[in-house]
Every structure is written in C-alpha cells, then in structure tokens.
Amino acid sequence: MKAPQNRRVFVIGYGAATPLGRTFESTWKRAVRGEAGFRKVTRCLVDSACNVVGEIPDWYPLELDFTDAKEVYNWNASFVILTMAVCKEALEKSGVVIDSKTAPRMACLIGSALNGTDAFRIAMHDLEHRGPLRVSPYLLPNLCANLPSGKAGMLLKFTGPVFSPQGACASGNHAIGIGARMIRDGDCDFVLAGGADAPILPELIHGFANMNATIKIHPKDRAWTDPAQASRPFSADRKGFVLSEGAGVVVLAAEEAIAAHGLAPKAEVLGVGWTSDAYHYTIPNPATIICAMREAIDDAGLKPDDINYVNAHGTSTPKGDRTEVKCLREVFGRRIEKIPISSNKSQLGHTLGATAAIEAALTIEGMRQGLILPTINFVPDPELPDIDVVPNAVRRQKQEFALSNAFGFGGTNCCIVFRGV
Numbered sequence: 001m002k003a004p005q006n007r008r009v010f011v012i013g014y015g016a017a018t019p020l021g022r023t024f025e026s027t028w029k030r031a032v033r034g035e036a037g038f039r040k041v042t043r044c045l046v047d048s049a050c051n052v053v054g055e056i057p058d059w060y061p062l063e064l065d066f067t068d069a070k071e072v073y074n075w076n077a078s079f080v081i082l083t084m085a086v087c088k089e090a091l092e093k094s095g096v097v098i099d100s101k102t103a104p105r106m107a108c109l110i111g112s113a114l115n116g117t118d119a120f121r122i123a124m125h126d127l128e129h130r131g132p133l134r135v136s137p138y139l140l141p142n143l144c145a146n147l148p149s150g151k152a153g154m155l156l157k158f159t160g161p162v163f164s165p166q167g168a169c170a171s172g173n174h175a176i177g178i179g180a181r182m183i184r185d186g187d188c189d190f191v192l193a194g195g196a197d198a199p200i201l202p203e204l205i206h207g208f209a210n211m212n213a214t215i216k217i218h219p220k221d222r223a224w225t226d227p228a229q230a231s232r233p234f235s236a237d238r239k240g241f242v243l244s245e246g247a248g249v250v251v252l253a254a255e256e257a258i259a260a261h262g263l264a265p266k267a268e269v270l271g272v273g274w275t276s277d278a279y280h281y282t283i284p285n286p287a288t289i290i291c292a293m294r295e296a297i298d299d300a301g302l303k304p305d306d307i308n309y310v311n312a313h314g315t316s317t318p319k320g321d322r323t324e325v326k327c328l329r330e331v332f333g334r335r336i337e338k339i340p341i342s343s344n345k346s347q348l349g350h351t352l353g354a355t356a357a358i359e360a361a362l363t364i365e366g367m368r369q370g371l372i373l374p375t376i377n378f379v380p381d382p383e384l385p386d387i388d389v390v391p392n393a394v395r396r397q398k399q400e401f402a403l404s405n406a407f408g409f410g411g412t413n414c415c416i417v418f419r420g421v
Contacts, residue, residue, distance in 0.1 A: 002186065005186035006184060007184050009255075011418070015086040016086060019037025019038065019349060020035065027348075032394050036229070036230075037054050037244070041053045050214040050216050053242060054243070077142035079115065079148055082148075082245075083110050083196045091251060104159045105257070107187070107192070109149065109161075109178055109179050110164055112166070112197050113352040114199055114352065115143060115145050120143060160190075168410055169356070171195040172360065173406040174412075175357065190252065190254075192250075197353045199245060200243070211282070213241060229377045231346050231349050233375055241316045244350055248360070268419040270299075271417035272414070272415070274292055274295070274415070275289070275292040297417060300419075306400075307339060311359050313407050315345055316345060322383065338388070340372050340389075359404055367418065372395045374391060403415060404416045
C-alpha cells in the first residue's frame with residue numbers, strides 16, 4: 001500500500017432532514033429559535049405512554065424532484081430516499097460539481113442503526129395477508145446497509161467507494177471519522193458522510209418503551225399538554241429520550257481539492273477518537289468513553305484546555321446523562337464549569353444512526369455564526385451543579401475548537417474534534 005498523504009480534511013457543506021425541518025436550513029432556523037420538533041405519533045398506531053416522537057415535518061417523498069410513484073413504491077425502506085435527498089442537498093450546498101474528474105474521487109458513507117426495518121415489516125405483512133408471490137423483489141436491496149449510499153451515487157453520478165459504517169447511534173461520527181481518514185490517506189478527495197434512520201414504527205416504539213429507554217408521558221408530566229417538553233437532557237426530571245427519524249450528511253474534502261475547485265471550507269476535522277466498551281450492550285463504560293474523548297483531543301494535537309464547546313451525546317436518560325457528565329469531569333477537571341456543554345437532542349430527539357452527523361452539522365454552523373444552540377426544557381439538577389448546559393436559549397459565543405460526542409448500543413463510542421475556520 002502507498003504511504004498516507006497526510007492531507008488536511010475540511011467540511012465544505014451539509015444537509016439534513018430532522019423533526020425541525022426537511023432541510024438543514026429550516027432545521028437551523030427553528031433550532032436557533034429554541035423550538036422542539038416533537039408531537040404525538042402520526043405515522044402509525046401505538047398503545048404506549050411513549051407516544052411522543054420526532055417526525056420530519058412536510059416529508060413527502062413523491063414531491064421530491066427525482067422521484068415518481070414507482071420509485072417510491074419499490075424503495076419502501078424510508079432511509080433510502082431520505083439519504084438520497086439529504087446527500088443531494090449537502091452536495092449542492094458544498095459547491096462540488098460532479099464530472100469525469102470528481103466522480104471517481106467522491107465516496108459516500110452513510111450509517112444506520114436500523115437499516116430497512118420498515119421494508120421488512122411491509123414484506124412480512126404482504127407474506128401473511130397477500131401470499132408469497134406478493135413479497136417485493138426489492139426487499140433484499142431495501143435491507144442492504146450500503147444501498148442508500150449506492151442509490152445516492154446513482155442519483156448524483158459519483159463512482160467512488162460506497163458503504164455503511166454500522167456504529168448504532170454513533171454511526172454518523174464513525175462515517176465522518178472513516179471518511180476523514182480516507183481523504184487524509186489519499187483514497188478519495190471528497191466524502192459524503194453521515195447517517196439516516198426511520199424508526200417510527202409500532203414494534204420499535206414499543207420495544208424502546210419496554211426497555212425503558214424512551215420517555216413515558218403521564219398526566220402529571222409537563223410534556224402531557226406540551227409534547228415539545230418531552231426531551232430534557234441534563235434536567236432534574238429527565239425520563240428517557242424521544243425517538244425520532246432523520247438524516248444528516250456532511251461533505252468532507254481534502255485541502256488540495258478545495259483549492260483546486262474553488263470551494264469554501266466551513267470547519268476542519270481535526271481529531272477522531274473511537275473505542276468500544278467491552279462492558280454491556282446498553283450501559284455505558286466510563287473508562288472507555290473517557291478514552292475516546294481523550295483520543296480525539298490528542299489526535300487533534302490539542303489539550304483539554306483548548307476545547308471551547310462540547311456537543312454532548314445528551315440523550316435525556318437519567319443514567320446516560322449522569323455518566324457523560326462524569327466522564328467530562330474526568331477529561332476537563334475543574335475547567336468543566338467554564339465549558340458550554342449542550343445537547344441538540346433537547347430539540348431533535350434521538351435520530352439514532354443519523355444523530356451524530358446532524359449534530360456535527362449544527363455544531364459547525366454554530367461555530368461559523370458564533371452561536372451555541374441551547375439545551376432547552378432545562379430544569380437544574382442538584383447532581384449536576386457545575387455544568388453549563390446553555391440552558392433554554394441560544395448563546396452568542398465564539399468557539400474555535402469543538403468536541404462532538406456520540407455513543408451507541410453495543411458499547412461503541414466515537415468522538416470528533418472540529419476546528420472553526
């Protein structure tokens with residue numbers, strides 16, 4: 001193998017579809033206003049107190065400019081067309097033109113926690129009620145983890161590597177980390193990196209409820225009359241995360257490619273840290289989470305004192321938030337009191353494999369605009385008195401170096417350090 005080229009890697013664009021909006025721009029506008037994208041589930045019927053979710057508003061695949069009825073019918077795993085739309089948005093915002101030179105140098109890495117679960121559900125229904133000949137011949141492709149990236153390539157005409165980093169809820173950061181390494185080493189010049197998940201299905205809603213991961217909302221809960229208050233990371237009355245659908249993609253580029261094509265960098269991918277817990281399939285291991293954060297900071301050539309902001313994993317579960325704060329205290333020491341640490345999941349809920357990429361894009365846009373998005377719905381927790389969670393309102397504050405955390409089921413951790421430019 002050739003020696004790595006040690007190229008610097010930058011983010012040059014991004015796209016997103018979230019409970020706050022079907023584009024990154026609409027998501028950002030509502031996020032800055034401190035809004036949340038939660039409502040009673042409309043995509044299916046459930047019998048659960050965990051019936052507040054995050055659904056992408058005004059999401060109609062048939063209205064996209066590259067679909068028709070046949071395309072939407074055949075590709076009934078929602079994460080396929082969702083990925084295509086968000087990759088298209090991200091690529092357009094980046095300014096990269098796909099031609100004979102750039103096409104083979106563009107890779108696409110889209111992770112997912114659940115892949116085509118909804119397509120399998122449809123196939124099972126058809127098998128049971130309509131017979132074996134009515135099971136879609138597209139079922140297997142709809143279940144393949146790499147198909148969203150592949151379909152994005154067919155739409156956008158790039159021919160570099162396409163595959164799916166499977167890191168559960170850390171998939172988006174794994175995609176960014178692997179993509180950055182590929183560019184650094186010279187395997188490609190550009191990467192569409194991110195994640196997509198569409199988990200608003202009755203089996204998944206009930207499954208998460210039965211494992212006590214998502215919030216159960218009863219009449220005395222403040223979200224009973226206002227679903228927007230359901231997700232409240234680091235808050236004294238947090239009770240679990242809000243399950244959400246979404247996709248996020250960032251466009252990575254080599255420094256030389258940016259100069260050659262007249263593109264504009266938004267942030268630099270400065271450091272990556274990744275570990276596994278070897279502990280439990282859902283309970284986090286503080287030692288390996290601390291290691292992942294320290295590795296990311298060290299890989300960036302920085303010290304903990306250099307970090308100006310932390311985009312927390314912050315799911316709104318009692319133990320998860322407490323453990324993340326414990327780990328942050330270990331990494332940053334007494335300086336933790338002076339570092340803003342906010343959670344976008346207070347506004348977006350948990351979009352599973354998409355969440356880290358969406359949060360990366362929001363972090364970078366905040367660095368560009370000198371803003372830190374808030375942790376909304378916050379009520380102080382006496383157990384976490386030393387943490388500045390940027391409570392309830394956006395803050396105007398410049399950040400040069402940001403740490404973005406992502407942890408997933410199975411004990412997978414991936415942290416990224418970004419530098420504003």
